[in-house]
Amino acid sequence: MTPRARQAIESAEIIVGYDTYLDLIQDLLAGKVTIGTGMMQEVDRCQAAVEQAMTGKQVAVISSGDPGVYGMAGLVLELVGKYPAAVQPEVCVIPGISAVGAAASILGAPLMHDFAVISLSDLLTPWEVIEKRVEMAAAGDFVIAIYNPKSTRRTSQIETVREITLRHRSSDTPVGIVHHATRSKENMTLSTLDRFTKEHIDMFSLVIIGNSQTYIADGKMVTPRGYRL
The missing domain is CATH 3.40.1010.10 (Tetrapyrrole methylase, N-terminal domain)
Known part of the structure; x- marks a missing residue:
């Protein structure tokens, strides 16, 4: 807050x-x-x-x-x-700290280059549309941040995301999972694209899938911006 x-x-x-x-x-x-x-x-x-x-x-x-x-x-x-x-009453939109921003800070610096944010909830968006967006983001080598990745009703969609993304990037691509970002139960897990769905994922999780350049160093997930070092 x-x-x-x-x-x-x-x-x-x-x-x-x-x-x-x-x-x-x-x-x-x-x-x-x-x-x-x-x-x-x-x-x-x-x-x-x-x-x-x-x-x-x-x-x-x-x-x-x-x-x-x-x-x-x-x-x-x-x-x-x-x-x-x-x-009409006056409306003032006051920014907070988004889950994607909070989760990224906990993982390290995974959003340093272009990224896409996609919700897997199909309550308001047809699954076919969501699936297409995942395909396009994966093909474009975007870092992909996933909101609402899994619920008691939706269990297979995150597996589909994994399968789609594996068609476009390597199996050892880093994936970060953050639960309850900035809240008392906060915790994070680092995994890889081929294995991350074996980790605990629920509606209080945010998943960040790295792009082709993302790496893990000293327990931190980093996506290079491209600066000359």
Whole structure:
């Protein structure tokens, strides 16, 4: 959490968010009205936030990581845009620390060159589209960061990612897996492209697959930028 994000939460009268995320900031919620919903109720809670803001309340909609990276910023702006300009509440998107940025710092410096960020969740994006994006990123030798890599329902998609990427880069390509980045249960694992799916991976994991130049040195995953040394 950035200091600016913390300040926004502290100054808000109403805090809106996914129940799990509200639980993570209980120490900041004393004396505040909270509106929480479960998974798949994103539209409902953002609509409630907009309606509260239109009454003049100071409202904070929280996301994990950065609200503009698979977060709620876009949805809030879409909902506000449905109202006449004269009554639209002001929206300020406050950046946080994205999971991909946090995970990269824990692993070392794997994102020093061009990279692609892809979510394997097919709730809002057809799997065929996701699969094509993985293929293109692998063919283009991008470092690939994977959000939502595996759940109790989705177990085979990460294996498909491994198979696709193996068609374009060597089996010993470094892969980093970070669980609970920047949280109390944080841990990381370094593996290789041919073996990484044997490691523990879940919805609290972020996977970073190196490109053809990525290497491991002293326990750190590094993708060279290309500077002359």
